[in-house]
Amino acid sequence: MEKSIKRYFPVFLGPTFLAFLIGFIVPFLMGIYLSFCDFRTVTDAKFNGVQNYVRLFQDGEFVHAFWFTALFTVTTLILINVIAFAVALVLTREIRGTNLFRTVFFMPNLIGGIVLGYVWQLIFNGILSRYDLALKISAKYGFWGLVILICWQQIGYMMIIYIAGLQSIPGDLNEAAEIDGANGWQRLWNVTIPNMMPSITICTFLTLTNGFKLFDQNLSLTAGEPMKQTEMLALNIFNTFYGRVGYQGVGQAKAVIFFILVVSLGLIQLNMTRSKEVQQ
Amino acid sequence: MKKRLLTLALALVMALSLAACGGGSGGTQPAEDSQPAGDSQPAGDSGDSGASGTVYYLNFKPEQDGDWQELAQLYTQETGVEVKVQTAASGQYETQLMSEMAKTEAPTLFQINGPVGLANWKDYCYDLSGSALAGELSSDDFALMDGSSMSGIAYVIETYGLIYNKALLEQAGYTADDIKSFADLKKVAEDITARKDELGFSAFTSAGMDGSSDWRFKTHLANLPIYFEYEADGIGDTEAIKGTYLDNYRAVWDLYINNCTCAPTLLSAKTGDDSVAEFVTEQAVFYQNGTWAFGDVADIGEENLGMLPIYIGVGDEASQGLCTGTENYWCVNKNAKPEDIQATLDFMYWCVTSETGLEYLCSGDHMGFVIPFKGNLESSNLLVNIANEYVANGTTSIKWCFPTMPSEEWKNVLGSALTAYAADQTDANWETVRAAFVDNWAAEKSK
Numbered sequence: 001m002e003k004s005i006k007r008y009f010p011v012f013l014g015p016t017f018l019a020f021l022i023g024f025i026v027p028f029l030m031g032i033y034l035s036f037c038d039f040r041t042v043t044d045a046k047f048n049g050v051q052n053y054v055r056l057f058q059d060g061e062f063v064h065a066f067w068f069t070a071l072f073t074v075t076t077l078i079l080i081n082v083i084a085f086a087v088a089l090v091l092t093r094e095i096r097g098t099n100l101f102r103t104v105f106f107m108p109n110l111i112g113g114i115v116l117g118y119v120w121q122l123i124f125n126g127i128l129s130r131y132d133l134a135l136k137i138s139a140k141y142g143f144w145g146l147v148i149l150i151c152w153q154q155i156g157y158m159m160i161i162y163i164a165g166l167q168s169i170p171g172d173l174n175e176a177a178e179i180d181g182a183n184g185w186q187r188l189w190n191v192t193i194p195n196m197m198p199s200i201t202i203c204t205f206l207t208l209t210n211g212f213k214l215f216d217q218n219l220s221l222t223a224g225e226p227m228k229q230t231e232m233l234a235l236n237i238f239n240t241f242y243g244r245v246g247y248q249g250v251g252q253a254k255a256v257i258f259f260i261l262v263v264s265l266g267l268i269q270l271n272m273t274r275s276k277e278v279q280q
Numbered sequence: 281m282k283k284r285l286l287t288l289a290l291a292l293v294m295a296l297s298l299a300a301c302g303g304g305s306g307g308t309q310p311a312e313d314s315q316p317a318g319d320s321q322p323a324g325d326s327g328d329s330g331a332s333g334t335v336y337y338l339n340f341k342p343e344q345d346g347d348w349q350e351l352a353q354l355y356t357q358e359t360g361v362e363v364k365v366q367t368a369a370s371g372q373y374e375t376q377l378m379s380e381m382a383k384t385e386a387p388t389l390f391q392i393n394g395p396v397g398l399a400n401w402k403d404y405c406y407d408l409s410g411s412a413l414a415g416e417l418s419s420d421d422f423a424l425m426d427g428s429s430m431s432g433i434a435y436v437i438e439t440y441g442l443i444y445n446k447a448l449l450e451q452a453g454y455t456a457d458d459i460k461s462f463a464d465l466k467k468v469a470e471d472i473t474a475r476k477d478e479l480g481f482s483a484f485t486s487a488g489m490d491g492s493s494d495w496r497f498k499t500h501l502a503n504l505p506i507y508f509e510y511e512a513d514g515i516g517d518t519e520a521i522k523g524t525y526l527d528n529y530r531a532v533w534d535l536y537i538n539n540c541t542c543a544p545t546l547l548s549a550k551t552g553d554d555s556v557a558e559f560v561t562e563q564a565v566f567y568q569n570g571t572w573a574f575g576d577v578a579d580i581g582e583e584n585l586g587m588l589p590i591y592i593g594v595g596d597e598a599s600q601g602l603c604t605g606t607e608n609y610w611c612v613n614k615n616a617k618p619e620d621i622q623a624t625l626d627f628m629y630w631c632v633t634s635e636t637g638l639e640y641l642c643s644g645d646h647m648g649f650v651i652p653f654k655g656n657l658e659s660s661n662l663l664v665n666i667a668n669e670y671v672a673n674g675t676t677s678i679k680w681c682f683p684t685m686p687s688e689e690w691k692n693v694l695g696s697a698l699t700a701y702a703a704d705q706t707d708a709n710w711e712t713v714r715a716a717f718v719d720n721w722a723a724e725k726s727k
Contacts, residue, residue, distance in 0.1 A: 040400065041382035125549045136489075136548035137703035223491065225548060226703075227696040227712075242375040244689050245400040246727065 035253040038246075045249075052253035061228055062254060065236040066261075072143065072232065073211030076150050080207050081200070084155045088162030102163065105156035113153075117220025120149045135222065142222040142230035149217055154210065158203045165199030166192070197277035201270065208269055212262050233258055333623030338380055338387035339367040340608060343572060344647045351640045355630060361623050371491050374688065377401075381613075388616040388624040391432075393607040394683025395517070398424060398431055405431035406612035406621060412629045422652035424609045432609030435632070435641075436649040439667035439677075440500055440570030441602040442588040445580055448481055448565045456586055462532065462593035469539040472565065483539040485564040488550030489699040496552075496568055497533070498695035499682050501590065502717070503603060505529045506681045508594045517684040519725050523718040528592040530710055537702045540564065544702045570603075571663040574648060578662070587666045589675070601670045605680025606652070686724035693720055 030042065035052055039045035056062060087105065091098050108116070124135045124145050135141050169192060177187050193200075215234035218224070224231030224239070231239070237258060241251030339348050345367040352363035366387075368376040373391075380387050381404065392401050408414050408423075409430035417423060417433065424432035442465075449455060452472050459465050469483035476482055487497055505525035510516060512524060537544040541558050556576045559567040567577065568590065577585065589600045612624050631637035632653040640646045644660030650667075659665060671677060685691060697716040701709040 040403070041378060043382045121549075125546075129546055129549070132543040132545050134546050134549040134703070136699065137545055225696060226700045227693070242378060243692070245396070245687055248378075 031252060032256055035249065035256045037252075038249050040248060048249065052249040053257075055250050056253050056257065059240075059250070061231065062233075062236055062240075064228070065231050065233050068143075068230065069212060069214075069232045072146060072214070073208060075147055076154075076211050077204060077207045079147065079151050080154050080158055081203055083151065084158035084203065085162050085196075087155065087159045088166055091159070092163055092166045102160065105159055107156065108153045109157045111153075113216025114220045116149060116153060117217045120145065120152075121221050136225035139226060139229035142225065145221055146214075146217060146230070149221060150211070150214065153217075154207065158207065161199050161203055162196070165196045169195045194276070197273060201273040201277065204273055205266060205270060209262055209266055212258075212265065233261075333361065333388075333617065333619035333621070335361065335363040335389060335620070335624045335627045336385065336387045337363065337365045337389040337624075337627075338373075338377055338391075339365055340373050340391045341572070342367055342370050343575065347640055347646045351631070351637065354636055354640075355627060358636075359626075359630075361627065363627060371495075386613055386616065388613050388620045389628065390611055390613065391435075392424075392609050392611055394424065394609065396683060396685065396687060397609075398426055401611065402426050402431060404611070404613055404615060405429070406614040406616075407431070408433055408612065408625075411625055413625060413632065416629070416632050416653045416655065418652050418654050418656070422606065432611045433628075434606040434608060434652050435610050436608050436647075437604065437606050437652055438571050438608075438650070439587075439602045439604040439664070440568070440590075441667075442590050443559070443567045443569055443573070443577060443663070444586050444588060445559070445562060445565050446584045446586050447580075448562055451481075452479055452565065456588060459588055459591075461597040462528070462591035465588075465591050466531075466535055469535055469566070473539040481562060482541045482558075482564045483566055484536050484541070485555040485558040485567045486540045486542050486550040487533075487536045487547055487568075487702070488552060488555050489547045489695060489702065490549065490551040493550065493552035493555055494695040494699070495691070497536070497698055498691045499685070500570075500603070501532065501536075501568065502529065502685075502691075502694060503680060503682045504532075504590060504592050504594075504678065506685075507603075507678050508592075510679075510681055511595070516681075520722040521718055523714060525592065525594050526714055526717060528594050529717075530713075532590070532592045533698065533701075534705070536568075537705075544705070547702045548699045571648070571650070571661055571667060574644070574661045574663045582662050585662055585666075587663055589670075589678070596676075599675050601675030601677040602667050603678040603680060604667060604671075605683075607680060607683050686721055687727075690716075690720055690724045 034042060034045055036047060036049060037045035038048045038051075091102055091105075095101075111119075121135060124141070128134055128141065133141070135145055173191050173195070174187055177191050182190065213234055214232055215238065218230070218232045218235045219238075222230040224235055228236075233254075237251050237254045240247050240254055244251075335352075337348065337352070339345060345365070348365045348367070352365045355361065355363050366376075366380075377387070377390055381390075390401075390404075392398055392405075398405070405426065407429040409428075411430075413433060414423065414430060422434040422437075423430045424434070444456070446456070449468075452468070452475070454468050459468055472479060472481070472483040488494070489497070505523070505528060506521065508528075509522060509524045510518070513522075537547060540547075541563050542550065555567060555569075556573070558564050559577055560579045562580065566588075569577075587602060589597075589602055591597050591600065610628060612621055612628075614621075616624070631641060632651060633655055638651075638655050638657055641649050641651055642657035642659060644662075648659060648661035648664065650656060650659060650664055659668075694713065694716045697709075697713040701713050
């Protein structure tokens, strides 16, 4: 058995590795190289040193996009996780139709981001037009519109992860705490949540990175209007790369910075929450 | 049992993923096939016949996609040369061109909008001077030159203005003869707005600032103050625009947004389709657009259709005509294989000289273009004929100066500023528009 695994592992690993190479590693390395180039199409680039990075930091819109994204991410991170956790707590009680609720709450996650963006745009504009307002006239509307959309889409998904976590907590822990005289809150804070840390780690990681990487919904809901005030990092990079003549290299440089940002934030967060995980 | 089921499921997943791989490679096969076919022919001898090359046209105009597809098929039937036509979605041309150009099978025929587009793509433009197509041009003004190299050739001349519904205008008690200046237009529009409930329609269709429609204002309407400034200064392009006629731009924009079918705060959500629908269902009298929109608006009946110049209250309005020009230049990809370049040149020549090609390009049943080539046919596009009448009556056409706008970015920033101003019409917000127009012009030009 062992021997045949050794002999045949390239057959099994090869295709996936090849796909990973073509779909990830090569574009990634090319991207880093291109961020130091001046180019129109990716196959024909001229090296120009760190000039793209210099121009990047002169770009106030990128900085604005960063802060907008950060604010958005923090807001959605808190809202999604708190609500998803609460919903998961409710749906692990013995209520009639629990499975139906879980399924329905999960469903928004099955719809693609662009479609969601346009659907919600219709909904928001439909409501706002009663007051002679529209989604794209104020960054405030755009911001909360995005928050509502993302919460609606992701709460169901995070809820499923939390439910799985809740179900894996041994019942005797809570029972023992109850016998010791702990009330509901105390049990939640001192028994349930510490045992839920692995799920919390996963969910905060997902919501954090999803918030930072948000693109489709941003593009279709507000497209950055008004005046780029609701433009998030990914959309800003896209617009720089495709929307501006001679800015492809700068867009690429932004993408590299963006990558470093998301990875480092993700790692910091993982370390922070992991350290709080307990062994059962 | 459970284990066996699991194994089965895993096997199924694997089979599926393999099938997907198979499907993928199957999908790329046709593309691979065409390559050896091209390569096996002795390259180099590009002149003798185009039969060995293929044409790939990345089309800019979504309205004409169907016609181009048919025309390509007819050409293939007639000559055996394969012509592939792909059309970019509205507003996505530059994006798509950029990614298509990076491919091995890049477009052989693409288009740019004028000097600004040329700056971006000049390394890809084949020199068309001396080509058979260049010989067909009715005037050299329609060639786009990069130094001594002819980088692009215009293939359509278009006209825009204020399209209006004659019947509705008469219902309101006016005719086109009552509108000879901006002051007249303002009087008529505001009168219609005042009697909106009684008449049952508005003056203007919604000036939608959605991406499908905002170019009508951030590009086409903005052309007028630019044109008049160029005329006053006797120039054709500038590094720093002064915005001499911005007050007029504001006046006409105010008129559009405050006399349309909806509240100005709602304009950011209105699309091009909304505007067309409002015009066709007779909810509004005026609709700013051009000859290319004939197919959309023909439904109200040709006898009801008219087009007025866009008056903004500058210059000699009595002799002001419609806005005529082009921002569509054909370019041939220099980096394509020589036989493909030849095939492309042959195809372009065929389009503007053969009976079928001209029929498709010029007939109102198809693309309805006015083409700047000797073979141009009498048009059955009513709006084109109206435009010709204006010229015949001795009015001065407004030139299209917007190909000199510094960048797409400039237009987008202006568009956003106009939208913000429409929602809240304060002087502070107009200052943003002014900055987007004047300051950003210099900033973008210097990049």
